Amino acid sequence: MAKPRTGWRCQQCGYAAPKWLGRCPECGEFGTYVEEVISSAPSGASVAVARKPVRLGDVVASGASRTPTGLPEFDRVLGGGLVRGSLVLLAGEPGIGKSTLLLQAAASLSRGGSSVLYVCGEESAEQVKLRAERIGAADAIMLLPEVDAGAIEATAMAERPDVLIVDSIQTMVDTSLDGVAGSVGQVRACAARLMRLAKSEGMTVIVVGHVTKEGTVAGPRVLEHTVDVVLSFEGDRDHVFRIVRAAKNRFGSVSEIGVFEMGESGLDGVANPSAVLLADRATDVAGSCVLATVEGTRPLLVEVQALVTPTYLQMPRRLAVGVDTARVLQSLAVLERRAGMSFGQHDVYVSVAGGVKIVEPAVDLALAFALISARLDRALPAGTVAFGEIGLTGEVRGVRQTQPRLAEAARMGLGPVFLATPSSGARVPAGARSVASVREIAAIIGG
Structure with missing residues (x-):
């Protein structure tokens, strides 16, 4: 009986190779190749039967039964x-x-x-x-x-x-x-x-x-x-x-x-996740700011916390939980270059309370408020809410679904709400304050 042919396949991405590889060239993972038996192709060519296509206009679409x-x-x-x-x-x-x-x-x-x-x-x-x-x-x-x-x-x-x-x-x-x-x-x-x-x-x-x-x-x-x-x-x-x-x-x-x-x-x-996530929030501590985020169609309020302490290491620590570390590093670089804040001799720790993970760019403005507040050791007003994207030049940009975010903050009785300065001369929504650049954030917190 002939020995069956075998091959090697990555268990992460499915990339096939004729021999064992320590590192998959497709996904870059190590030690993921497993030997598998290659099934022999059936003898003889299969005969395909032509089918008549259907015009899209003749298709009867019924609503999905849920x-x-x-x-x-x-x-x-x-x-x-x-x-x-x-x-x-x-x-x-x-x-x-x-x-x-x-x-x-x-x-x-x-x-x-x-x-x-x-x-x-x-x-x-x-x-x-x-x-x-x-x-x-x-x-x-x-x-x-x-x-x-x-x-x-x-x-x-x-x-x-x-x-x-x-x-x-x-x-x-x-x-x-x-x-x-x-x-x-x-x-x-x-x-x-x-x-x-x-x-x-x-x-x-x-x-x-x-x-x-x-x-x-x-x-x-x-x-x-x-x-x-x-x-x-x-x-x-x-x-x-x-x-x-x-x-x-x-x-x-x-x-x-x-x-x-x-x-x-x-x-x-x-x-009501916003009320639950903010239930244990301290209101008189530096380094805390509320972010108004949107997940799908649901507005959500979460607390962004920052801790800035003098470092005793040659390379200061940069740790983040619930938000991408690369976004934190970018925010620190922008604040140092555009707002004159110094973090080079300090350890920086960032966390989103409650175990929530934030991936949208709107976290930038709340993160900047929390970092500057922690660096200056000055607490923000108790109900401060912020959302907006920060560019590399220090400008604050608007994000989508502004009204649901403002409505959620108003429903929870929080304010003031900081957002990007509206473009094309549009008016700032009632109960909100506009911010054009990170320099204004430092001036607001520093007084």
Whole structure:
């Protein structure tokens, strides 16, 4: 019997190579190559059958049928609920609460009359039962402890549930392929089978995916391209808050978020996250400023904190939590060059309170207020709110969705609100103060 041909494939990006490589030339990761058996091509050429195309004007478009999960924050991220025949990927770090969230959603769907099949590949039925009792999940959920993709597909075809939950995609194995569970080939094949199941049977399929140390979904990138919705489950295990963020959604808004609080009975939706995130904020301490940010369509108020202390090291420390370190370094450079502030002999620590991660440029202005306040050791007025982008020349630029940010600050009773000077002679909104450059920030705080 001839020895099967083998090749090497990167488990991060799927790049193939004829021999083992220590570093992947595609994604740059080290030690990610695994040997896989290369399937031989079938003999004979396949005959393709021509199909008649359909005119776009003749296509009957029906609105997407949505089923609310009963969890308002989860439905908000999904765009109103689960779409029939869709494939949803929920990705997050181990132990952050992905299984708990989906078990709560399954229980709520069961109480609403939808049939749910929960496939647990990482836990036994007894372990899932213990979690279900803790969060008060319904007994009507059908449970299937299985990792064989063929058995899962056959069971789903026989039971025909409204919603199929697979926890997780990295534990599924297609026995017709070589390779261990979680490999590139296995994840690709299992995802394709679940996609065919969802589209052909009109079944909503939710799969759990793990993330790497860099925060990306483990497995090939084709997994994210295959699914209809990609949800990122974020949060720090040391904090009680968890955020579900939509990174891709073919049926709704992208970058929408849902905020949850981890409690003894599971995850509870937070209807007013701004009030919760600012509840423990100190109002008479230097280095604190409130940022009015927007996630999807939701305005959110978070506290940006900065600590500036004399350094005893040759190279001062620059640490940031909840905001990109490169953005902090850029802000420090602009403040030194354009506002005359000196940070060269000081350690700088920046944090966004509550475990929230901010990625939009509007954080620049609040970050500058917090840094200058900490450097001068002068506290800002108790309700100071700021948002705006700062350029390398020191100018403050406007950002999108100004009115929702101002409305959220007014609803929480905060002010004054600092923003960029309107262009083209437009008037500054009521209750707001305009800032044109970082020099004005230093003058405002320094008096």
